[in-house]
Amino acid sequence: MTLPMWPGPPGSAGAAPEPASGSGSTGGQRLDNVVVFGDVIMVSGVGGDVTITTARPPYRAEAFPTTVETVAVEQARQRPSQLLLAQHRVVPFVGRDSDLAEVAQWMGRPGGVLVRLLHAAGGQGKTRMAGHVADACAQAGWTVWRVLHEPEFTGGYRMDLPAGGGLLVVADYADRWPVSHLQSLLTHLKSMNVQAGVTVRVLLLARSTTAWWPALRNRLRSDHQVEATSQPLPPLGEQVDRGVLFRQARDRFATAMDVTDADRLRPPPNLAEDAFRQVLSVHMAALVAVDAHRRNTTAPTGPHALSSYLLDRERDHWYALHHRPVEPRQTPPEVMGRTVYLATLTAAVPRDTATDLLHRVGLTAPAATTIIDDHRFSYPPEDDRTVFQALQPDRLGEDLIALSTPGHRHTGDEDGWDSDDWAAAAVEQLLRFDTDPPPWAAHAVTVLVETARRWDHVATDILYPVLRTHPHLALAAGGTSITRLATIPGVDRDVLDAIAGVLPTDRHVDLDIAAAAITTALTPHRLAATTDPAAHARLHATHAWRLANAGLRDQALPPAEEAAGIYRRLAEVNPAAYLPDLAGSLNSLGVLLSELGRREEALVTSEEAVTIRRRLAEVNPAAYLPDLAMSLNSLGVRLSGLGRREEALAPAEEAVTIRRRLAEVNPAAYLPDLAGSLNNLGVLLSELGRREEALIPSEEAVTIRRRLAEVNPAAYLPDLAGSLNNLGVLLSELGRREEALVSSEEAVTIRRRLAEVNPAAYLPDLATSLWAYGWVYVNVKANFVEALEATTEAITIYGPLAEQLPAVFAERLFAAYQTLADILDGLGRADEAAELRQQLDAATGGGADPG
Known part of the structure; x- marks a missing residue:
């Protein structure tokens, strides 16, 4: 095998700085060039770069194991499957020459922090390749860490920083981490790079890239200017004989x-x-x-028979331990097998939790303590603070679950593994909840989803019945698992229907992508199940709405247009029944067209929606005034977007008037709508130069939306961020500097969190708030350095967006560059500012105020 030349870390020839003499340290704890995680009471005798965080991170860093854990001959004979584990490195790493060369090239690229995702199906060699890369980098002078997901903090610790070199961080199962937890890790690593000058490379390993990876990648690129790339690993069996x-x-x-x-x-x-x-x-x-x-x-x-054979050897081991003449283990083989099954589902948990789990599935003899101790003896946990180490490799653990569950096509095979009728009932008992499921339940659902992708009977007999009865479990497992479930070939539509029934009815920053995947999977079947054109229109409209919430606006347009077309045909025949639906679909279509930059077309549909709904409200105001207010609000936004602000004022004010009356009667139903109209009216008045008048509706919108977000943040935080953004700009224009900065900074903070979860939907908003934040600093002539950072980040986000949708984002990008020129002036870099303005003038003219 041709080995790539692994780059040494920058500064690897240097040594750690010596502490200054006479530092005053007279003993006690001394920290030199370390990172301290978790709570810190007191530190003395500090020298070199020391980073201390009192945050309790949802992960644990440790030195990447460099010592090979050899397996004794007798142990290997008792449990041969141990020899398959990557940490034992029994079989030398072979092949992957081109893949290794690609990683080596990535390691050597310039940049303080770079992130790389290696992704492939289970059993493809991701972990083995990461271990090989870790060894090669350690030999080249890099410090190598392994980071484990640890949602529940278990105590502080310290890690040594590289002594003048670089740091490689490896994180496995990245697709099972919440995106926010990965973001926390990478934010910390970025901070280490900035504060301590450590060059950092992060290698993530995952099976799936769906949903979570685009969210993380876009966030890293936009918020931290960190290059994040992915590398699929093709099956090695196609590269090597x-x-x-x-x-x-x-x-x-x-x-x-x-x-x-x-x-x-x-x-x-x-x-x-x-x-x-x-x-x-x-x-x-x-x-x-x-x-x-x-x-x-x-x-x-046969593949299944190979797993059956190795599982039989596990059972032989349990039998031997139970019947050995000296100090036999008390747990019978049958109980041990069921415990291994349980532990593979739940993964490592604290001992108290393991005790509860055993009782939940009826494993009560011998005592729970004995079962746990015997399982721990055979399967030592990676973390000594936990029990219930899952059977590994993952493929073998999943096959244990599948082969133990009755109903697979290999039942009765001479070389097959005996199924256990306890398994199906145990999973149902394990995952039956009347309250919010505990953390381990999410892992169990994730494992069942991955197993079901290869074993049909696990899907039909275990996973689907559980989720039909307890669909909230899918929400606990998270958006990635729901998306993986929705893409199982032949997935049970009743299961997706059940999950769809518990999905939030409004936007939800954590679940919008999964909701779009569920709706995409269900809509064709729902359309085929009925010939009713009105039902078809409703299905298309719902699909478009879910796609738009996920930020997939270009995909949302066809079903939105289809819904409007069907309703138009129906309204021509029966206007009394379908004119309201036509108006609603036109209103939604107008919003979507506007977001895609097709503003003239958006205005036409919005005007038609207002015309229809005004006629309806004249006949039945109680029924249709809320809809009229919605369309008036949209029409005001469409007119303002086309620069027709004087014309936009009348529908905007009428929308506020109607919605205020409605909210006085039914605040729970109409306060959110009133806040939206107040927000838009404030923006419009500000654009017309009537800033003092604009302040009243703008502040009222923030007040209402803050109360709503406190009760339901997933639904209303995006709206609150928008109103805070607009209020910050307005306060700046009114000379209220400190208040403007507070509002703008809060808007950036909220939108940054939203973009972590769903970048397609919220990155444009984050860019707007970053630009506004920079613009406010310029306007109040304060902190041009922070203004530069915010505006540069906004430009980084707007750049790709402007390439994709120039009609929407080119003007915003141009205006952000104008703000950048003003910032350069404020920093005394007049020549750079002048050069930038010349480039802008050469390209095109125009700009906009942020808001």
Whole structure:
């Protein structure tokens, strides 16, 4: 194998700085060039760069294990599956020359912090490759950390910073981390780079890239100017001769188990089949062949049979421990098998939780303490503070769940694993909740989803029944798991219907992407189930709305247009029944067209919606005044967006008048709408130069939306951020400097959090608030350095957006550059400001105030 040249870290030849003499330290704890995580009571004798955070991070950093954990021959013979684990490195890393070269090239790129995602299906060798990269980087002078997800903080600790070199951080199962937790980690690493000058490379490992990766990548690029790239790992079985892989693994496993004559073992005849595209499958075949040869039995060849064989060997181990003559373990093999099943579902938990879990699924004899201790003896946890280490590799653990669950097509096979009717009932008992599910339930659902992607009966007999009865579990598992579930081939539509029924009816920053995936999966089937054109229109309208909430506006346009077209045809035949629906669909279509930069078309649809709803409200004001106010509000925004602000004022004021009356009668229903109209009226009055008048509706909008966001942040935080952004600009224009900065900063903070979860929907808003924040600083002539940072970040976000949708974002990008020129003037960099203005003049004219 040709090894790439691994770059050494910048400054790797240097040494850690010596502490200054006479520092006054007379003993006690001394910290030199370290990071301290968690609560700190007192630190003395500090030298060098020391970073201290009292935050309780949802992760734990530790030195990447460089010592190979060898498995004794007797242990390998008792539990052969241990030899498959990446940390034992029994089989040398082979192949992946081009993949390794790509990672090495990435490591050597310029930049203080770079992030790389390695993604592939389970068993493809991600962890092994990361270990190989870690070894190579350590030899080249890098410090290497491993970061484990730890949602519940378990105590502070310290980590040494590199002594003049760089830091490689490896995080596995990144797709199972909440995006906010990954963001917390990467924000911390970015801070280390800025404060301590440490060059950082972050290697993330994951099976899936759906939903979470775009959110994280866009946030890193826009908020921190950190380059985040992904690298898919193709099946190694397509790059390297599988026979060679088999023979190499066979020889290594034979050495580990002290087996002779293994060189005459041949690869299975079906090695060329798709089932062996993954390197883990080839290694499993080699391991089973060696162990079967040692035991003088025939090795199976089918993928499921390989798992069954290795699981049988696990059971042999449980039996031997239970029946050994000296200090036998008290847990019977049947109970141990069920405990391993349970632990694979829940993963590591505290001992008290494990006790509760055993009782929940009826494993009460012997005592829970005995079962836990016996399981811990066979499967030592990676973290000594927990119990219930899952069976690994993940593929084998998932196969244990699948093969133990009755109903698979291999039941009764001579070389099969016996199913257990306890399993199905246990999962139902495990995941039955009358209250919010605990954290481990999310992991259990995630494991079941991944297992169901390969084993149909786990989907139909376990996962789907549980989620039909308890759809809230899917919400607890998170957006990534819901999206993975929705893309299972042939997924049960009743399950998706059940989950759709508990999804938030309004926007939800954590679930909008998943809601769009669910609706996309369901809509074709719902359309096919009815010939009613009105039902078709409603389905298209709902689909468009969910897609738009997820930020997928270009995908939302076709169903929105389809809904409006159907309602128009229906209204021509039966106006009394369908004119209200036509007006609603036109209003929504106008909003969408405007967001896509098609403002003239948006105005036409908005005007038609107002015309229809005004006629309806004249006949039945109680029923249709709320709808008229909505369309008037939208019409004001459309006219203002086209620069027709004087014309926009009348519909904007009429919308406020109507909605204020409605909110006085029913505040719960109409206060959110009133706040929206007040916000828009304030912006419009400000644009017309009537700033003192604009302040009253703007402040009222913030007050209402703050109360709403306190009760339902997922629905109303985006609106609050918008009103705060506009209020900050207005206060700045009125010369109220300190208040303006407070409002603008809060808007940036909120929108930054929103963009973490759903960048497609909220990155444009974040850019607007960053630009406004910079603009406010310029307007009050304060802190031009912070203004530069905010405006530069806004430009970084607007750039790609302007390329995708120039009609929407080109003007905003141009205006942000104008603000940047003003900032450069304020920093005394007049030549750069003049050059930038010349470039802008050469490109085009025009601009806008942020708001």
